[in-house]
Amino acid sequence: MEKEKKDDSFMMKLSTLIVDKRKGFYLVFILVILYSVLSMNRVKVNNDLTAYLPDTTETRQGLDLMEEQFITYGTARIMVCNVTYEEAEALAEQIREMDGVSMLDFDNTEDYYHDMEALFKITFDEEAGDEVSLADLNGVLEALSAYDVYYSSDIGQEERDAADLSNDMIIILLLAGVVIVAVLLFTSSTYAEIPVFLMTFIVAAILNKGTNYWFGTISFVTDSIAVVLQLALAVDYAIILCHRFMEEHEDKDAREAVIVALSKAIPEISSSSLTTVSGMVAMMFMQFRIGYDMGIVLAKAIVLSLISVFFLMPGLLLTFANAIDHSHHKSFVPNITLVGKFCVHTRVIVPPLLLAMVIAGAILSGRADYVYDVNTLESKTMSENKFSVSMVNQEFGTVNQLAVIVPNGDYEKEGQALRALERMPEVNSCMGLANIEAMDGYILTQQLSPREFAELIDMDIEVADLFYSAYAVDNSNFGAILGGLNEYKVPLIDMFLFIYDQKERGNITLEDDLEETLTEAYSQISIARDQLLGERCSRFVLELDLPAEGEETYEALERIRATVAKYYNYQDIYLVGNSTSNKDLSDSFATDNSIITVLTALFVMVILLFTFQSAGLPVLLVVTIQGSIWMNFSLPYLTGEVVYFLGYLVVSAIQMGATIDYAIVITSRYMELKAYMPIKKAIVETLNQAFPTIVTSGSMLVAAGFIISNVSTNAVVAAIGLALGRGTLTSIGLVLLALPQTLLIGDIIIEKTAFTLKRDITKPLPAGGRIRMSGHIKGYVKGVIDGEFSGVIDGEMGAVIRAKDNVEKLTAELPEENSKTQAQPPELEAVEIKETGDDQNQHTISGKEPDRDAGMEIPDGNGTEGEHSLRRRRRSRRKAGGSER
Template sequence: MENKSQDNNIMKKISTFIVDKRQGFFLLFIVAIIYCIISIPKVSINNDITTYLPANSETRLGLNVMHKEFTTFGTASVMVANISYDQAEEISKKIKEIKGVSSVDFDNSSKHFKSASALFDITFDGQEKDKVSIDAMSEIRKMLSGYDFYVSSTVGVDNAKILAKEMTSILVIAVIIILGVLLFTSKTYMEIPVLIIVFAVAAVLNMGTNYLLGTISFITNAIAIVLQLALAIDYAVVLCHRYTEEREIKEPREATIAALSKGAIEIGSSSLTAIVSLAALMFMQFRLGYDMGIVMIKAIACSLVSVLLLMPGLLMLFHKGIDKTGHRNFVPAIDFIGKLANKTRYVVPLLFIPLLITTFYLSRQTEFAFGQKDIPTIRQNETQIADQKIKETFGQPNILAVVVPSGNYEKEGELLKALSKIKHVTAVTGLGNIKVGDYVLTDKMTPRMFAELTNMDINDTRLLYAAYSLEHEEYGYLVNEFNNRSVTLYEMFMYAYQKVQEGYVTLPSDTRENLDEIHKQLVMATKQLQGKNYSRMVIKLDLPEDSKETFEYLPTVRKVVSEFYKENTFLVGESINNHDLATSFEVDDIVISVLTLLFVVFVLLFTFKSAGLPILLVTTIQGSIWINFAIQALSHNRVHFISYLIVSAIQMGATINYAIFITNRYLVAKKHMSISEAINEAVNGAFPTIMTSGSILSSTGILIGLLSSDPVISAIGSCLGRGTIISIFLVLFVLPQILLLGDIIIEKTRFTLQVDTYQKVQSGNVRLDGHIRGYVSGMINANIKGDLKGKIDAVIDSQNTSIEHIDETESTAQEEKNQDET
């Protein structure tokens, strides 16, 4: 008891300092807010999700090579519906004439014209973020404004901006809902502005300090503020409720100090479970988990700092308004839940066990997606609608890039032929099969063949070949069989064009135009397919991008490539990316599940000082997670694996607090009443807090699920919203029965040392010195020292408590002395 008293004194001293020095804290927060407002626009947002792949994954390694070696030009697939083929041809010609358009792939095959719809595959002169590509895309949209058209392209599309706009709308609606919840659960109207100010400051601090992290993902940036609001608002609510309770009997300053000293430990313990759950995300191989984990932990830390250091000053500042705007309690009493718990304490836990087993099995049947294109969302943006329309009409191409060491055109040509013969390969493109006239770029050509292709004079061509041989020190060709000298079309053409540009070769204007056109095509092909150290080939598959069948097929492609190149080869594409993610998910799923449970159990272990109680609480919330994803599995809708991992961690970390709220009150209440009465008081006492926090988190999650077009974020919202509702239900209608039935486990597994006690019934004049618990003309549970008139019926600590009878005279004299001193 002395240690506890000392702890309370320390907390009271700290709380007094915070309240008395509130002006100084106001100044510090003003400085921090100014810094963060300046920093927010400087935060670097990463739109490329592949950068979070493990550094040794095939996709990451292949992308690194491709970024260094090749140029990837911007592309667009444009479908125009309800037109004739003649109209489609005319549109194709117009698109080709637009500045910035390099090529338009369109013909009368079913790949490009089907069901009165035309599909134009467009390549731009620049990369997807280059101005020339963006301007060309804008011109295409203007030209097609009178048609029913759909554009699938990343050119000119800022997903981060689209997502930020959606989340702003969600945040506005969420704030309105939260205001409604707070109005319903608050005790005074003026406390609501205090809560809003505290959260706004916490949000600004978190967004501004993201600058210190360097770069954060667009997904984390978009969802962090909404999740912060949903997860951390109850910290402020707890302190506010504590203040209003203390204010009933104390002056504003003393009430604020008391509320802070009592609420700080409760708020800290509550936030710790959320922090450790989010910390588990940081151990993911897919580093997006680390990105979201560190930002959300920082968000909770900013919320804690704002609640513990800023809010006490605000309560003092607004105390007059808080006092004047009190209103009746709108939250109803829920005595029926406590009564139901007592009646069903032996039934519900027994029914809960088979439910846990069943939902665990069903949750493991959840179908996971590793790409985003095949996950439906309630709200869809323009690109998603276009992708779906094109997929329904023409199918969805699955494109893979094969990267191999460069320098051997013959081997590349053989590999291209081998790849084209594999099942499910519909097209193969590489330097070795790009046609120029009747030849491909890797064909070897004699002087005569080259002259016929380019319309150059045969004598000029021979001189060109001779110069080529001289520069490459191949002197033997100058003497023997010169006319049979062969050079690859690609090499000879680029050499010829260089000499024409340098003025060593003069050509007629029509031949020069022909040469320029071929050169433009070759340059485009070279930039995309030929690097300094590597060559790139592109293959199209008739398989889905994200499916088990595709993942099982990929080794077939690798085997063919390995027959020609033993090392330094890479496969890159959406299917490879999805396969890498699926591989890392197998480990991440286990790591996050185990670490989340261990971290939470560890926190609860030291919070309640009982080995059995944490197991009961975690089992309840883990059950809600299994039920949540069992429902997902039964719906036969795939969920993105990132959404699953994040929701599992957040649902455990956030909703375990609901169980803690009830358990805390239950443990306190049962000290002075029966466990049947204690559970009823605990549920009634915790219900307003659970109602406030739970309704905010669930409604915010549902909003995100309904209004976000991003498949990952939408799934996080809908699963978290549903999971929170399930957790609330289990905490209110299953946990009370588990606590009642498991009370013996709680008591038997306590860490505190039990001391010898005995029951004592005494009446008359009694002097007490020590600790007792029981009724002394009313309930008492304290360290006391003094005289008592009345009857004692209490549990006595035999080691530390003494009782002695005193006569009436001594008792009266002591009373007179006390009165004189008073």
């Protein structure tokens, strides 16, 4: 029989296994939680967005080349406030003498001193990532502790960013936890289900955070928002299972209710998660690889949330079943019948208005001021570190530095290129080996004869000749010796390095004064060489009088390239800096935006196509949500604010993948209800039924976005949070106030574009009368009936049955024994529905016009044990002031 077949289904067997073996699953989860907790601290967080640039971009290739060819020493800009110039000069001399300080730039110009504020530009002896440099920086700050000091430095920046992120996450999670509990209290029907939700959420979050170790390194953006987004995105799954359990528990004991609820919830939740996962997958196709980083982590978060809901939550529901039964409370979610009536009355006005707003949103969002430089953004909350950096930038400006990489080996050509760059109005300063002064006005790369070199360092000419001869032999230039050394010239830097190398090898001995001069010169020359001269490349360092981004800057970059191309092959030149990174991001934005928009819409439409079996309906839903995305990002244009490009890309994917579920909830309910009631009445009832689900999930996602926006001290993370909160709010508004009218006015389109897959077809029952049936019924009969039923129904009704269930006319009255406890049925024609091969026992139920706010009344003495249990639970809830499901 049908029921037995259903009990033997795979889903029932799997659900039974999960519930009955719950203690074993508890043990597995405990072990996995321990693994995840131990793995959390081993996850590396990358704070550098340039690391996610595509390998094909010039910036990424240039950064890799610089890392391979050059050493970048640690630097710092330190601002000392409320000092005279004389005091600042004395402090500068004191710092120059400190261990670890290689160089300090300070003079009496506006760039270094004004308004009682001094700026020291310091270069340290070690690389930026070296712990020694961090200790040296802390030593300088300690020496200045008596003064009002602010600083900006690449030394220890990752550690400071990590500390800020950790502090932010603690506050964000605490506030998000408060919001989640408050929302669950507002929308739940029992107090005891809240601990079940929280334990399920926490376990899923721990699993996701710990398993990030599998990827080795994740971005700081992903690390900041993944946990909160996971809770907000996956809450629907736990709510669906809990509601299923409550429904089944009406007439089943706790164990059976959990099993049946899980068997029904698994396919429902799995299909619901597809749209969300599709949005995450779409991000993984972005050229900017941070999309892949966020997409795969969030997709994993959804999968792990499903695992927690399917394998952990059923056991928790059964464990807390008794507490759930005794902790019912009144639901505070109001009916929104007035909203439904508003939608009915405005069904002709709103759809054209929505279309106009979607078109306007698409146009205005395209005109928004998109920015790509992190320094352009400001977060509402600043950490001490961020505030210090902002103070330095505010007083002395930001430094827009550009590196130009060219092939090495020709100092003369380098000098010509540097002099040409220095003449450009966009270039404030330009540094390379070929324009650095060494001693007495000589340039490092300037070629000197033995006599000129001897006079420069006060050396005997005979000794200089010996050095030049040794250099010629070492470089196999024997012609210079044979032709005479008087005309043989060697670059100053090369001769200094050669002599120092010979001294270190013990091949020569120098007088004390000469050795001291050589050692001091070598220290400065080696710093310049390490930073500007590689094995295959030379590097020029430019400071630009330009903003970090914008068309003016991008055009100037091309002029700089063209200037250098007069001396080097165009394809051998690399420009690397914040401006080139921003240009690469700008160039990839249009492509990534198209990828996100097309793929998310395509994935979602395919899923909806098979869900609703209508070609027109997916279009209506996707246009509604895509419209909310465009409206979301048109608001900054109207308010004159900037839009961070990454916020647009990430939030577009999340907003389409996640908030489309709200539209699906409303559409699904509407499609069910309109089968047995007028569409106007169906849309009102739909909004009442769907509102609790939408307000629960939606309010959490909105809260998550705005909490991140207001708490995070990282401007990138804050920008994403703001766009997410605003976008989710926009989607909820359109789903509740515009989608219902669109469904009503587009009902004819839905019907005309509907198609049917091979499955059970439904057909409506008679509007009233007395019937006997054996088969599956779904609809309202003095309450909602949805399941296998065998018996007699008497009264007015609205429901659908499967086409394979046969209908026969009935004329007989109800059995005598039932008439004693029931009102006489109205004289209406009845129908008998029998399913082939099914001879289940018959039951008799009679009723009147369906009352959708009341439960199905079962006469005393004629119900089953499950029905008596149902009545007991309902009486208990009524005493507690709770609502019936």
